[in-house]
Amino acid sequence: MTEALAPVKPIGPLTPITPYEYPLSRAAFARATKVIPSGIYGHQGPSEGCYIPQASFPLFSSRAEGTRFWDVDGNEYIDYMCGYGPNVLGYGDAEVHAAARKQAELEDVVSIPSTIMVDLAELLVETVASADWAFFAKNGGDTTTLAIMTARAATRRKKIVFVKGYYHGVAPWSQKLDYPGVLEEEVANNLTIPFNDIEALRRTLEQHAGQIAGLIAQPYMHGNFVDNELPAEGYWQAVRRLCDEHGVVLIVDDVRAGFRLDLAGSDHYYGFSADLICFCKALANGYNVSALCGRDFLKDAVSSITYTGSYWLSAVPFAAAIATITKLHRIDAPAQFARLGTRLTTGLKTAARNEAFTLVSSGEPALFYLRLADDDSLMLHQEWVAECVQRGVFITSHHNHFINAALTETDVDMTIDIASQAFSIVRKRHPLWS
């Protein structure tokens, strides 16, 4: 990540915060487990690895505003998960809400669409460098699935190259052979190469010459449970050249990083052009919409695919997306995310050093990933995270975080203070750890 030389904030004396407790969250979860498989599923659930240690986390929220949410026990959090991405402007952003409400008074899901769908497509074509067109759906996975189907339809080839550690949603084709409910047939045409290894890609393309439809990848590796990895100098440019040489469709999955690094797309940020690019989370500040964008030469292939959904032409999320992109552009949100993400991670590392720990931050500052060094069991890191959460800083253990535009320098500094207190507690508990 960018290691900007931000001034190191001196950590003054801290007022100890009483750790939060979660009786109402636990009671609600007991209800949930009766009527919902796992009680809460996905990242948000306590069965997901990111939440370890479970007992230190709240499970249900009651209200959210700006960069904060409140859990059902009334505890307040500065939230660095941002709904796992969608909260890009701040929860309940007034401009986005106003645009959505105005559209809701007119119409939402109707038998024929609103022209606001066209307005949004035009705005995306204007905003996103690789976009000659836009196709709207509901999940990030709807767009990654359409992308691989498009690559296959356009090339009449079967195989797809993935990058080791990938996540492109939950459709069977994007899962792994040993995952429950997934058939070997569904993943039989998946090839995997390491990230930042251009020779591995070259070998794979040559070995399967004429059989590879597409390569799908996140703009950089922001996976879980591993340090996030930025693209090496010239990597993407070499990938682009190889894809062109082999007639392979280059698909960027920008569901997680999209609109946080560069409104023109994360491919643009790293100096190359995708053929297809997938957006979801940050597209409409939480309103439910995703988009596949792409180049003109693939427009007919997309059109040829049978692909539709009950709510895909829903007008309210389109209105929210227009308001979101417009505001992100006006305030130059990506620059703000980089600045505040750098200030935060720099301050957190200093706070760790003050207690003789080494905190490693990786990935882009807008989506920073944290890990305590010399902690192969991950337990010390989890302890520190738990102490932060129980004092109002909502982070998770093994997933990247997200910055939103409602976050202020004061919030960041308060976060560093709380994190310092958490480091100090962990140090007292493990005086000999080094």
Add this chain to the structure above:
Amino acid sequence: MTEALAPVKPIGPLTPITPYEYPLSRAAFARATKVIPSGIYGHQGPSEGCYIPQASFPLFSSRAEGTRFWDVDGNEYIDYMCGYGPNVLGYGDAEVHAAARKQAELEDVVSIPSTIMVDLAELLVETVASADWAFFAKNGGDTTTLAIMTARAATRRKKIVFVKGYYHGVAPWSQKLDYPGVLEEEVANNLTIPFNDIEALRRTLEQHAGQIAGLIAQPYMHGNFVDNELPAEGYWQAVRRLCDEHGVVLIVDDVRAGFRLDLAGSDHYYGFSADLICFCKALANGYNVSALCGRDFLKDAVSSITYTGSYWLSAVPFAAAIATITKLHRIDAPAQFARLGTRLTTGLKTAARNEAFTLVSSGEPALFYLRLADDDSLMLHQEWVAECVQRGVFITSHHNHFINAALTETDVDMTIDIASQAFSIVRKRHPLWS
């Protein structure tokens, strides 16, 4: 369908309606084709067969309320497509909007869910006969995909039985071999049997003994371009018995018919119990949410599957769903749909007879399907549909229709008047057709 002996409304003298024109729809579509593949995709698009003849249909709406919408040229329609299902209470239903707005003021997509998710799961378990639990997603296809993955995970078998003419969304596994972007591997484990043919099911189950994970079917055949077909007496009970004998998971795809026949589920309506049941369209009156419900013995299998999405815990659609189900229950909406659907189809058939045409209505009255008899080319039917649409009755040619709770007897009678006028015009144009 139920051929209730509703009184035949005498058709009086009609005031001729000037056919609608669509210059602003056409202009917007020209914009759309530049930035969206196909301009408009899915059922709503003019490239979809249901819309033939294209020139007679509006393409973009500007406002919707109750049972009506207005297109961008200002033309008004009584809408029998209901957004292809989601409009179950009437567009912009005040109770649903109020519940959604109240929730939106609190929170929507947050890093941990609202307890309103649990409230909705509890309500579904209480309402839907086959539901011991509920799992929420965004598309109908998310729930059919989770259903077949669950069947496979629970049985450790691969094959899925489909019913000829099926539609279960657009995921590759649910498409056909010759569809663009679909691999033979993805549909290699699909078996197909005819509807209402219990011997065919028995043979298939015996032929592939120990290999079939699940059977997925709509509660009755409400496919496109064919008369819709209700289950034969005892059919579903025999299917249920065979599935039990062979350890096959019985999945009902109630995405289209759900909550229009019976709030307890269309399986309950036809006197059997599904193991898994899929809901989407009518669940929240257009707010974007879907649900897979099922029996306790499959809860662990569902929990074992990696399945999540960016907006799946979105709270506002949950609030809308609770308000929708509560109101559907209070007004006994399914009874109203059956009554008005019967009044409408009976009246339409009379109107056809008055001009010496035979109109065939099939399927359940709440989701009636129409076809003109003695019209194998389908062109006469399309002509009649076009004349209806251009006079303010929004129906389509080869897709079932939908009744919503805002529809009144007056609307139905006005519809029959307009349809009569359309039959009369078609008869004048084709005086010798019989």
